[in-house]
Amino acid sequence: MIGAAEVVRLLPPAECIEAMREAFLALASGEVVMPLRQVVAVPGGAGALYSMPAFLSGTEGGTVAVKLITLFHGNAEIGLESHQGVIVVFGGAHGEPLALIEAASVTAVRTAAVSALATQLLARPDSRTLGILGSGVQARSHLDAMLAVLPIEHVRIWSRTAEHAHAFAAEARARHAVAVDVATTAEGAIRDADVLCTATAAGEPVVRGDWVRPGAHINAVGSSTPGARELDSATVARAAVYVDSREAALAEAGDLLIPIAEGAVTADAIRAELSALVAGRAAGRENAGQITVFKSLGLAVEDAAAARRITERAAALGLGARMRLSGSPSPG
Numbered sequence: 001m002i003g004a005a006e007v008v009r010l011l012p013p014a015e016c017i018e019a020m021r022e023a024f025l026a027l028a029s030g031e032v033v034m035p036l037r038q039v040v041a042v043p044g045g046a047g048a049l050y051s052m053p054a055f056l057s058g059t060e061g062g063t064v065a066v067k068l069i070t071l072f073h074g075n076a077e078i079g080l081e082s083h084q085g086v087i088v089v090f091g092g093a094h095g096e097p098l099a100l101i102e103a104a105s106v107t108a109v110r111t112a113a114v115s116a117l118a119t120q121l122l123a124r125p126d127s128r129t130l131g132i133l134g135s136g137v138q139a140r141s142h143l144d145a146m147l148a149v150l151p152i153e154h155v156r157i158w159s160r161t162a163e164h165a166h167a168f169a170a171e172a173r174a175r176h177a178v179a180v181d182v183a184t185t186a187e188g189a190i191r192d193a194d195v196l197c198t199a200t201a202a203g204e205p206v207v208r209g210d211w212v213r214p215g216a217h218i219n220a221v222g223s224s225t226p227g228a229r230e231l232d233s234a235t236v237a238r239a240a241v242y243v244d245s246r247e248a249a250l251a252e253a254g255d256l257l258i259p260i261a262e263g264a265v266t267a268d269a270i271r272a273e274l275s276a277l278v279a280g281r282a283a284g285r286e287n288a289g290q291i292t293v294f295k296s297l298g299l300a301v302e303d304a305a306a307a308r309r310i311t312e313r314a315a316a317l318g319l320g321a322r323m324r325l326s327g328s329p330s331p332g
Helices: 004-010 014-027 073-078 105-122 138-151 162-175 186-190 233-238 246-252 254-262 274-278 300-317
Strands: 038-039 048-056 063-071 083-091 099-103 129-133 155-159 179-182 195-198 217-220 239-243 270-273 289-296
Touching: 004 105, 004 300, 014 105, 014 239, 014 254, 014 274, 014 300, 038 083, 048 274, 048 300, 063 105, 063 155, 063 186, 063 300, 073 289, 083 300, 099 105, 099 300, 105 217, 105 274, 105 300, 129 138, 129 186, 138 162, 155 162, 155 186, 162 239, 162 270, 233 239, 233 254, 233 289, 239 246, 246 254, 246 270
Parallel strands: 129 155, 129 195, 155 179, 195 217, 217 289, 239 270, 239 289
Antiparallel strands: 038 048, 048 063, 063 083, 083 099
């Protein structure tokens, strides 16, 4: 059993980025079994339960894992994170349960790592200015991940709650050797950004197309339902769009589904999936002035790859509380 504090120790950003690269290469090579995630909505709209199973090939029969996570946006009002859940890891050869891992911390690290992987492939390598919309867990993890892959010198943060933005900025200054300031408006964080990460709970657009500078790269991670979006239609129409999964994006991503419904773009606006980019089967940025967007929804293979890495390292280091389940072999 591995808790959040151990996840942070066992899966630093750089290692997680490499694990995500391996996961998307496996996906491109057909070494992954991964159905679309199931969603069980709680009546009344309070939240939902997401079930995300996957098989990932590898040594000793590979890995089977499932993430069970809830999303309750109202949790912030009582001091809880919006995401709560666990990842269960099973051996691929015999199906034995190997680990139970706190999921929200894994989700934060692996989501940012996937954005960083996309950023390596799509952003201009000379990007110096980072804009972050949001001040929660994902905003923080994306800051760490972006600094791991780009020579960022200046970070500008915006949040609907100014107090939260200033607290995040102070924390960022203490942890990183970069200039960090707070924008009073979303536009102020966007206009000069070479790279923009949107990690909000917004249902309506917080990014307008005429605010985005030519050559910018956007990681859109905050919305994950058909009726919610962070990017307006003009932003999507101006950009070359990449996704983690075309099937998932066309089923769940309001950032794309709403512009398609409005007639601003078609499904062909999606240039490629991230796995094709990683495998070198799809082209990335075409020129320095092109705007690129990576729309992230999160895939079960990301959780499986991260959880496998965590499980292996925990076993090697003797970390995590151990328990026996009925039918499991004795330790050792």
